[in-house]
Amino acid sequence: MALLGKMGKAKGPIVVIDIGSRYVKAALFSRVKKELVLTAYALEKVPPDVILGKDIIDRQVLIDKIRDVYAKLGTDSTQAVVSIAGGEVKSKAMVIPYYKKKEKLAEAVDWKIKEELHVDPTEIVRDYEILGVSQIAESVDILVGTAKLSFIYDVLDIVRAAGLEPILVTTDLISLFRVIEALDLKNLPGDNVFLHMGYEVTLLIHIKDGQIQQMVEIPTGVKSYVDNLSRFFDLRVEEAEEVVLNGPTAAIEKSAFDDTMDSLHDRFLSPEKYVPALTEGSRKFNIYLSGGGSRLYGLESFIKSKYGVDIKYLDITTLFSIEEGVRDLKNNAPLLTIVVGSALHFYKKEHKVNLMPVEAGMEALPVVEEVSLLPHIVGALFVWLLILISIIALSLGTSRRISGLKKQIAQLQAEEIELQKKADEIRGFKQEIEDAKRKLDLIAQLQKGRTRYVQLLDEINRVIPSGCWLESLTRSGDVLNISGGAVSNMRISQFMSNLRRSPIVDSVSLLSIEVAGGQEERYANFQLSVKLK
Structure with missing residues (x-):
């Protein structure tokens, strides 16, 4: 509940929208004192092929679904918070030098975005927030969100066509991070991996000793399991969606199904494949799950068997109060993690990432006043005169130093030539040693490989x-x-x-x-x- 104590002045009510490829999720939140209150929530199933990944294929069907889910909230409030994801959206924790002036800080952020995210600043909307002082001297940790302008405008047009007015746009990864903060899980010791598994994508955040190491969107989800089970056991999509959560039916042999699910878990949901640092030595890490995919059949036993840890779940129901009339929240809570995180993000007191673009014509132009230029010209001439005198005095002093430095450079260049000759001789000896070692290693590998291949073929023939x-x-x-x-x-x-x-x-x-x-x-x-x- 730590984050709730840092809520801003906004009270709401506010509509929060999370557009997924399988469900459109919406919730109505407000703030009472320092407490977040859930007034209503609703889910609408999206037909297949309306959204593929995060690409919107059928705009009108999606607009109708947003209207339907909004109508179920039973509110007149149209102000909305929208969470986005997909290939056009990026979220990342970065370290930049700290500047007191906002302009210099913004320049450092833009430079870092261009360097690490490889995006054209003219084609995106970006925002950032400062997380705190970095472990690197005179630097700060920041959380950055970016999105392509064309994608943002496309989403805003759809939400507005459904009758809502977006006032804040955030990303799914940032919303998931807000939940982690609110549950007091950010500063846990050691490696902690948070996975939010949706229908087509999985969000992964890796935090080590309170520092964000990685924020990534993985292009696998429940659908990846459904597609494979459909092919392997000759099932319809609806049947595969049922067994992937609840286990095999009587028509499917349990042992074959269990082996298949273990193989799919290893293929799609092994954190070390996406966080290479976790493969170092016998490194241990904790795993926290949320989303519809957190209930996959056999996932708990797979994680326990492979990593020797018990899965922990993100319990978002502890982060807000519930008004009377809200039902079935326990069953649907895993699907609402991003919605709750977006609400926490909106009510956050400090500056938060908002990817709403500045609309053309929104800012008033300043009034231009006529000012006499004569005082400025006289002042500029006086400054230039002082600069000229300083340059002459400086050049006289530096010319003497330059003469002495030239002599030192000549001596150092002579020493460099002698040292270079010795370095060339040493490199020649090292090369001969490396060539001999490489030949010995090759002979050893060939001998080992011959025995290994015979053993391998014999073992395959046996099993x-x-x-x-x-x-x-x-x-x-x-x-x-x-x-x-x-x-x-x-x-x-x-x-x-x-x-x-x-x-x-x-x-x-x-x-x-x-x-x-x-x-x-x-x-x-x-x-x-x-x-x-």
């Missing part, structure tokens, strides 16, 4: 079940790619299980499976990725 055959084996480092076929999915599942039990195998991932053959002789082609120990 492959009957009714399963191989078409190709390719190895790249510690990864072995296997292509083959089988008379049934069960044979593939048995092959994967045998491989996992092998002493030379670290993990097995199912890359693809396709049904082939005629009606009478159907078989399955598969591809596996095997990581060797």
Whole structure:
């Protein structure tokens, strides 16, 4: 509740909109004293192909859905906070030098954005807020949000067409960070990974000892699981959406389903794949989940088995009070994390990121007064005279120093030539040593690799079940790619299980499976990725 004590003067009520590819979420919030109050919330399911990723395909259907969800709130307030995400939107924590003047600070921010986000400042709207003093001397940590102007205007047009008036635009990643702050989780010791898993994308924030290390939007979500389960078990999309949360039906073999889900978890939801620092040594980290994907079947046991930690969930219901009449909040709370974070962002006391562009014609032009130029001209001439006298005095003193420095430079250049000769000789010796070491290493690797390949082929021949055959084996480092076929999915599942039990195998991932053959002789082609120990 720490963030609630830093709320600004705004009281609301305010409508908060989160436009997702599967649901449009809306909520009505207000502030009573220092407490956030939820008056109403609503969800509207978005038909398939209206939004792909964050690309809006059917504008009119989306406008109608926003109107519908707004009508369910039962309010006359039209002021809205909108949260955005997608490839045109970027959020990042940065370190910049600290300047007291806002103009200098803004210049430093623009330079940093261009350097790290690789965007053209003329094509974006950007805003930032200061998080605090940096660990780097005379610097500050800032939180930056940027979005392409064309994308912002497109979203604003849709929201306005639905009858709402946006007054603040933030990003999904910043809204998730606000929830982390409000739950007092930002300053936890060690590595902490926060994942908000939506239908098509997953938001990831990595914080170490109170410092944001990474904010990234991962292009995988619940839909990635649904698509793979539909192909593997020949399910309709609606059926796959049901089993991905609730587990296999009676028509699906549980062991095969469990192996498939473990493989998909490892493929789509392994934080170290997106935060390379987490792979260093035996580094431990905590995992916090939110979003609709936080309830995926088998996810808790997978995280426990692979990382040796228990999943923790972001409980947003502790961040606000609820008015009478608000129902089913417990079941839908994971879907409202970004909505609640956007409300916290709006009521934040200090300056906060707002990606609302400055509309043309909004600012009044200053009044121009006629001023006499003569006093300014006289003052300028006097200043130039002082500058000229200073330059003459300075040049007389520096000319003597330049003469002495030239002599020192000549001596240093002679010494540099001698040192360069010795350095060349040393480099020659080092090169000979490195060449000899490289040849010895190559001989050792060839000897080791020959034995390794024989052991690998022997082990594969031992574990492959009957009714399963191989078409190709390719190895790249510690990864072995296997292509083959089988008379049934069960044979593939048995092959994967045998491989996992092998002493030379670290993990097995199912890359693809396709049904082939005629009606009478159907078989399955598969591809596996095997990581060797």
